[in-house]
Amino acid sequence: MSMVSRRGALGGAAAAAAMMLSGCGLSGKDVSAEAQEAAAAVDGVTSAVLEQKLGSRFQSLLRGRLAIAESGHEAGLAVYDEAMRAVVTVIHDRLDDETARRMQVGGIIGVLTERAELDALDLDPDMPVEDPRLDRVSAGAFYARYGLG
Structure with a gap:
């Protein structure tokens, strides 16, 4: 050499x-425990396990599973939506604006009682993301949906 x-x-x-x-x-600040607690407090969520990691593109991501005590898709989707609202609100409230908006949350999966899974694209198939892949879904993509600024 x-x-x-x-x-x-x-x-x-x-x-x-x-x-x-x-x-x-x-x-920066790890919000996984606080987001996990907020998601677990939602009616219909029986357990929440979230972890904050560094992604392959050096971005912060929050991922994990939310167990939902519903078997039907529509009822489960409503609970998952409220749990995601709780998670995204924690991210919005606890991190600076740029970091919060860029935090990847597409890896948070809702699991219904019959083992069917829900993800961020189930909430909005036309989600405003650069590339409609779960690993590209950021907390900022939910801000309009949840009335966050």
Whole structure:
């Protein structure tokens, strides 16, 4: 390996480490426990398990499962919607605006009693996201739906 390529490799590694330590990672506030508690308090949610992680594109994401005590799709969707409202409201209230809007929440799945699953795109198939994939659904995409600013 030549001297230039070694310097380049070391510089790249140092830049990546600096980026992770400067706030691009999860050095901000972890809202998972508070969001989990808010979701679990919704009528019809029997349990909530949420975790905050760093995604593959260095974005913060909140993911997990919400057990819903409903078997029908429509009734389950109503409970899931209220649980997501609770989660997104915690994110909105506890994080700075940019961080809150960008927090990925598409990995929060609602599980009905017969094991059917609900996700963010079930709430709004035309969700305003760049790419209609669950890993692209941010808390900010719910702000209009839940009256958050």
